[in-house]
Every structure is written in structure tokens, then in C-alpha cells.
Amino acid sequence: MQEARFIFENTKINIDSGAVTWEAPSNIALVKYWGKKEHQIPANPSISFTLTNCKTTTTLHYELLSSPSEKFQFEVFLDGEQKEEFKPKIAAFFDRIVQYVPFIKHFKYSIYTHNSFPHSSGIASSASGMSALALCIMSIEKKLNPELSEIEVIQKASFLARLGSGSACRSLEGDLVCWGTHKEIPSASNLYGVKFPYKVHEKFKNYQDTILLVDKGEKQVSSTVGHNLMHNHPFAENRFAQAHDNLSKLITVFETGDLLSFIEIVESEALTLHAMMMTSLPYFVLMKPNTLQIINEIWSFRKASGLHLCFTLDAGANVHLLYPESEKEPVLEFINNKLVGYCQNGHYICDTVGFGAKQL
Ligand code: DP6
Secondary structure (H helix, E strand, O other), rough: HHHHHHHOOOOOOOOOOEEEEEEEEEEEEEEOOOEEEHHHHEEOOOEEEEEEEEEEEHHHHHHOOOOOOOOEEEEEEEEEEEEEHHHHHHHHHHHOOOOHHHHHHHEEEEEEEEEOOOOOOOOOOHHHHHHHHHHHHHHHHHHHOOOOOOOOHHHHHHHHHHHHHHHHOOOOOEEEEOOOOEEOOOOOOOOOOEEOOOOHHHHHHEEEEEEEEOOOOOOOOOOOHHOOOOOOOHHHHHHHHHHHHHHHHOOOOOHHOOOHHHHHHHHHHHHHHHHHOOOOOOOOOOHHHHHHHHHHHHHHHHHHHHHEEEEOOOOOOEEEEEHHHHHHHHHHHHHHHHHHHOHHHHHHEEEEEEEEEEOO
16 A cells, blocks of 8 residues: 555654644646545546745644543634634544554644635635645654655645645645646656646746635535535546646646647636536536636637736636736736726735745
């Protein structure tokens, strides 16, 4: 079993209390992860840009217990305020990872977390939040096992983060991370994210992601429910094959800097993701009228300007605008003149591709 190498067997606990802080960014998928097997194994490979400004900062205080506890003891605070409602997700995360990090039973925890983006922005904090927490736990493992290398820490943190939320395993490093086995990427794994190993054209350096906040409400359907609807989905097999193909095509696009092909692949991936939602049983629609308005505006703008602005979508109504840094000025002008009107309270967030998590 490949997972076995992530089990940390040591039973000697020679530290008693302390605190560690990590910040981890969000990421935006270009080829989407949608559909999974047991134990958070993705049904298809995905690739994402790591972001910079949308991030979670987490401080984990740990204190040695007199004897290991069967039930995890922790409290969690968001911006200083205790959050009972976050506990079930974190307890489930601890349950899933304890076999790989058995020392976690020996401590009780206070988790202090802060998101750079507003909680009610419709931007999921699970990717940045789970990767920051996984890294804090790996910092404890590193104290117990100082021989662990930086690479091992990052890889196991990605492995643990995946068990919390699949896409979180792509938030540890940058600037492009793939997750899920693929015939042209021998280093890729279903168990953790890896840095995209091939050449990336200058045009993709500092790529911009402006997130238009169309709907800041809670999602009606969680990603986990959506993934499960890919079981017995009539188009599932074709969709998974398409993701493999699109990742192959992106390898070439990243090398050549062919932005028109990039746009076609990325927009098709976003629309396919939502098409899968609309064609599952039960079916559901996460786009809002303004999502479609924005998409049409982008297409008209692209035709008229010849610029390389495109969109992608997550499992929600917000629109991520992707464009090269060199086109920033006219695109921002277009956003401010036109697209801002489709955003809830005129809100949008400017982000750019980044390089992963940092210990503070
Ligand atoms: C649409 O990672 O949130 O953003 O593993 O159930 O926590 P769980 O799902 P999650 O799914 C994200 C799906 C997506 C596409 C992507 O990021 O690849």
C-alpha cells in the first residue's frame, strides 16, 4: 500500500506544548476535479494555479495531555470568535488523518484561523484552511522527527490536506500544481499534489485572477454531494477521459504559450463542470443570471478587443477572470466600467498566481 509510507510510527512524545503558524493560499483549477472514489481519490487528474491574496492563516496551539485521548480535544476560533459550527469538519479531518499522525491524540488544541477574504464571499476556504491546518500538524511531526526534510513535510501535508478536502492538496506549492495520475506526468499521484514538472511559457508568469463576487451566499449543494453525484452519472466516463485529454493539451499550451488554446480548454472545463451538475440526478444549477451575463460580456469584449481575458468557475456562481499580466490595464478598465455592475455590492477580489504556503 502506497499510503503506508505516510504513517509516522514513533510513539515517543518528547515535546509538551507550543504553537505553530502557517499561511496557505487558495487555488483555482484549470482542469477540474469533479468526482471521487473512496478515501478522497480523484476520479480524474486536475491542475490549478495557486493564488496569492486569497489565503488562510492558522495558528495551532498544542498542549500535551497526561494520557492520549480517544476523542479529539480542540477548540476553533475564526478571527478570535469561537466557532462551534467548524468543529464537525475538523473532527472528521482528525479522524481521517489519525492513522498517519497518531501523535495527534496526545495533545489538545486551540486553532486560531483567519481568512484574507470575507467569510461570506462565496469563496470556499476549505482548500486554504485544510492545507494550513495540515501544515501546522506537520510542524509538530517535524518537532518529533527533525530528520524529516522540507520536501517530505510538504508532500505529507498535501497528503493530509487531501483527506480534509481534495482540492486542498493543490494549495501547498505553486505556481501550477497537478493532482491525480496522468500518463504524461509520471510524478503525479492520486495521493498528493505535485508541482507541474514541465516548461511554462513566460506569458503565464504572474497570471491574473480577478474574482467577481456574484453571489456571496452559502452554496445550496456542497462539493462533496456534487462529487458523489458523479457515481452513476450518464456522462461520467466521457468526462473523466476529457479531463485527461485537456491536461495533455495544457502541457503543450504551457510550453508554447498558445493563449487561444488555453482559453478554449479553461472555459470548456468550467462549463463542463457545471454541465455535470445540471445533468446529474438530482440535477442542480449553481450559476446565477449574472454569471451568464458576465460570460457573455467576456465573449463580446474578447471579440472586440482581441485581448486574452477568459473565465473559469468553481462550484458556485462567482466568476474567476483569468488574463495575462501584460493585459492588466485594459482588463481592469473593462471590469470597472462594465462587470462590476454584475457583482454583489460591486465587490471583486484581485489575485495573482503565487507560490504556495509559508510558515510564519
Ligand atoms: C469545483 O475539494 O471542495 O472546486 O474533496 O469533497 O472537499 P471535497 O471537494 P472540493 O472540490 C472542489 C471542486 C472544484 C474543482 C477543483 O477545485 O478542482
